[in-house]
Amino acid sequence: MTDQTVLERNKQLVRDFYRRVFDAQNAAAVKDFVTEDYVQHGAHVPPGRAGLEGFVRMIFPDGPVPEPAEMRRPPAFMIAEGDMVAVSAYFPQPDAERPGETYDYYVFDAFRIEDGKLAEHWSSINKAAPPVKHDPVPESSSKRNTTSQYKNIAVVGAGMGGLAAAVRLLREGFDVDVYEQASELRELGAAVGLRPRTAKLLESWGLKDRYTPYTSRVGNILSLDGRTGAPIGEIVVPSETDDPDENWSDIIHRADLHNVLSSEIPRERIHVSHKCIRVTDLGDHVELAFSDGTTATAAAVVGADGIHSRIRPIIMQTDAVFSGMQAHRGTLPFEKVKDLLPEKLPCNWLLMNPGGVLSLFVVLPYAGGEYVAFDAVLPSKEAVAESWRNMTSRDELIGRLAGFEPRVLEIVRRFDKDEVLAFGMYDRDPISVWTKNRITLLGDAAHPMLSTRGQGANMAIQDAQILGDCLSGATPDQFPTALQKYAELRIPITREIQQESRDKRPFGFEMPPEPDDTT
Incomplete structure (x- = not known):
């Protein structure tokens, strides 16, 4: 042939x-x-x-x-x-x-x-379609009534918060460019829980039918003693609203939600391999410099580049704070572990043990492709790298889970891979200033928080909504005032969540008492 x-x-x-x-x-x-x-x-x-x-x-x-x-x-x-x-x-x-x-x-x-x-x-x-706002803007519109020649908005960082901000701003008709330091667009990590307020925002953006096929809705948490597996009880998750039935979370893999958001942004507007090394506010516009020697200009910059943000020090310098905890995350097929899980599925399964907590979410994100998302939070005496690329061996994790009941260890033994994502849990002290003229912060760059409340992605998406609300109808000359208003609205809310997330009770629940060694 x-x-x-x-x-x-x-x-x-x-x-x-x-x-x-x-x-x-x-x-x-x-x-x-x-x-x-x-x-x-x-x-x-x-x-x-x-x-x-x-x-x-x-x-x-x-x-x-x-x-x-x-x-x-x-x-x-x-x-x-x-x-x-x-x-x-x-x-x-x-x-x-x-x-x-x-x-x-x-x-x-x-x-x-x-x-x-x-x-x-x-x-x-x-x-291949034009941006969401299809109608031409008349020359007499307020968006043309400006003295600035710079009209675009630059978003630094293509994580969950950066993409959410870009989607929201595109829906307001703004010209948006996203700059990402990685060479390809992808999101690492495991599952994330979207609370009702966040889910409703995504629905208002027209994304409900896009992301819900990948979700599994869970409500109250089934609490077990991590040493014996004996049920402790069902923990009622507080509702976000006056409706007591809104105590659920839509569990979705971070990569799936990331893909949904990125698909809403024209590819030519996402610039990978663009590591931002300097941002300079020049009064009527901002200049961005990248590690490859190129530059870009924008009427405003949204720093959504995570806990190690290069934009944040321009506004206020703070140091990362290690929590003393290390998270281990992964996913595995439901069929491989269904004999080890509760009969009532899907559910949140929380095993609590002195010195550590294991949170096991059962998620059914695809028809014909059911997965379990595993999240173990354990103490660490030494500071551990915060990187999402930090790994540990399966055997080492099994050793660190000594004391948990046998089902937990068996679940880890059935992992498909020999390595598990393992990263230090860091945050930073809340700051009182997010915005400086034409530069503002969003997501972890603004309010890095521990994952003990599962609120990081929720807060970032809600940031994006309020950012779009404040910029709606604003001219580039009005951007500084609009960005300041956005910060004033979001800082009190995220500060409270940051402080709550520092609570040493993992996931907000009291740990069982230490065993009595005298008996």
Whole structure:
């Protein structure tokens, strides 16, 4: 078989895959095209053949339908080289801002072929529609009535807070650029719990249908004695509002929420490999300098670059404070540990032990792809690196969990990987100033807090909402006043949460007493 024949065969394999699986909405056909250990380089589809089958069933609940003779939407291009096939196509989607109309988005897929089947997949989705605010702004509008030539807003940091800020500001019609120091856009970590107020904000941004397929709703916490596994009781989580039923959290993997937010931002507006090393306020605008020697200008800068923010010292210098605790986080398939978990699922499962607390969330984020998010908080006498890339071995974690009941140790033994994410838990003293003229802070850059209350991501998203509210309708000349108003509204709220998160009772609950060694 000639090389050209192999390339054409590989392209036909991809065409048939699209036609028989997605056009025919047929999850059962996945096995004909995909290896069992199919590798997915993207969090929106679970890994493996079974994960893809579950994803197809989720998006096509009424399938299958008759197979078309040809692909319903031929690709814009398809290229084959070696064992790789790259393909792009565009798809119309309903436009929530313009009922009855659609916008286009482009899907870019790349597949690696192995023994006549798809073995590995990379994907990217780029929105081809204009920004959400479609109507042209009249010249007489207040946004044109300004003496400043600088109108864009720069967001430094593409974590949860930075992307949320960009999404919110884009919906206000602003020209937004996001600068991220990493070479690729991704979010590390495990699960995050979205409280009702945050979930309602995301719904108001039009994202409810985008993120809820990846969530599992949990309410009260089942508390167990970590030494014996005996139930202590069900802890009622306080409601955020006057409605007692709003005591729930939507549990979602950080990477899934990150992907949802980033997909709302035009790709050309997200600049990776841009490590910000200096920000200079020049009065009517701000200049940003990056480690590669390039610069950019903006009418305002939002520092959303985390606890080690380079923007924060411009406004107020504080040192990171180690809490004396280290968090260990990971995820593993539900099927691997379901025999070790409570019958009532999904739930929050909290095992408390003197000197440490283990929080085990059972999450069902995908149809056909159920996962458990594991979070163990343990004391540490020595300061530990705060980096999300810091790892520890599975055996070391088992040793540190000595004293917990056997089910806990068995769960850790069943981890897929030999290493577990392990990072020191740090925060900083609350500050009274977030804004300096055209520069402001958001998220962990403004109010880094311990994860003992699970409020970090919630506060960052709520920051983004208030930032957009305060800037709504403002001209660049009015940005300093609007940014100051934003800080005044958010500082009292986040200061209280920061202080509560420093409470030495992990997750806000009293620990069992130390065992009596005299008996």
